[in-house]
Amino acid sequence: MIPIVLCSIAVIAIAGERYWTLNPTKVAPRHLLAQVWSWLKNNQLDAGKLRELKQSSPLGQILAAGLSNSRHGREVMKDSIQEAANQVIHELERYITALGTIAAIAPLLGLLGTVIGMIKVFTAIMLQGTGNAGVLAGGISEALITTAAGLCVAIPAMIVHRFFLRRIDSLVVTMEDDAIKLVDALHSDRRVDVKTA
Numbered sequence: 735m736i737p738i739v740l741c742s743i744a745v746i747a748i749a750g751e752r753y754w755t756l757n758p759t760k761v762a763p764r765h766l767l768a769q770v771w772s773w774l775k776n777n778q779l780d781a782g783k784l785r786e787l788k789q790s791s792p793l794g795q796i797l798a799a800g801l802s803n804s805r806h807g808r809e810v811m812k813d814s815i816q817e818a819a820n821q822v823i824h825e826l827e828r829y830i831t832a833l834g835t836i837a838a839i840a841p842l843l844g845l846l847g848t849v850i851g852m853i854k855v856f857t858a859i860m861l862q863g864t865g866n867a868g869v870l871a872g873g874i875s876e877a878l879i880t881t882a883a884g885l886c887v888a889i890p891a892m893i894v895h896r897f898f899l900r901r902i903d904s905l906v907v908t909m910e911d912d913a914i915k916l917v918d919a920l921h922s923d924r925r926v927d928v929k930t931a
Contacts, residue, residue, distance in 0.1 A: 735880055737843050741836045742887045748829045749894045756826065756898060761905050762793040767912045770797055771919065792822040793909045800916055808921035815913045822909070826902050830895065837891035844884020851877020 755761075770787065773779045779801065788798035799818035804811045855873040 735847065735883060738840060738847070738880065738883045738887055741840050741843070741891075745833065745836055745887060745891045745894065748833055749898075752829060752833075752898050756901050756905065758901075758905060758908075761791060761826070762908045762912065763791055766791065766793055767797070767915060770801070770916065774920075792825065793912060795822055796909055796913055797916055800913060804920050808917060811917055811921065815917065819906075819909065819913070823902070823906060826905065830898055830902070833891055833895040833898065837888050837895050840884045840888035840891060841881070842884070844881040844888075847880025847884070848877045851880065 766787075770779075773783055784798050784802060787794040787801070789795075796815055796818045800811050800815040803814040851873065855870060855877060858873060859870065
């Protein structure tokens with residue numbers, strides 16, 4: 735039971751931390767691209783603004799990487815955005831694998847507890863015989879508690895794991911959209927509507 739309890743504490747801690755960290759308004763602010771575009775149009779983008787943009791949010795980090803290499807051409811800009819995006823996505827996915835692992839091993843830990851409990855029950859039968867049904871029933875119910883506890887940890891862990899994977903996917907799509915709009919706006923003849931970002 736102790737490993738199962740530790741797993742449940744880890745699930746609660748990771749879920750709380752990721753919920754706070756993966757807040758869409760913190761990761762990819764809606765009006766950040768429009769603000770960057772206004773800086774570019776008004777010729778206000780300097781090293782200070784670029785540093786401020788990089789530290790503002792993960793999306794800002796990606797856009798700043800692209801802007802700092804924008805004068806080297808479209809391909810270099812896209813490559814630098816891709817490199818920054820890889821780092822940002824890695825940061826967003828922190829602890830998510832641990833949630834999936836806990837969701838997978840918690841039922842196994844419960845099953846292990848049940849097997850150990852059943853071994854103890856059969857050892858008691860071997861030593862005392864089958865005459866005392868109350869002891870046997872108590873031992874079996876005690877053994878099954880670990881399986882129930884493992885499932886009670888695994889099911890919420892799996893739900894939270896899937897929820898955060900989905901949230902990361904949607905954040906990545908949003909950031910990718912904004913980065914593509916910025917690249918197109920700087921290196922294309924096509925008209926790009928940055929204000930709707």
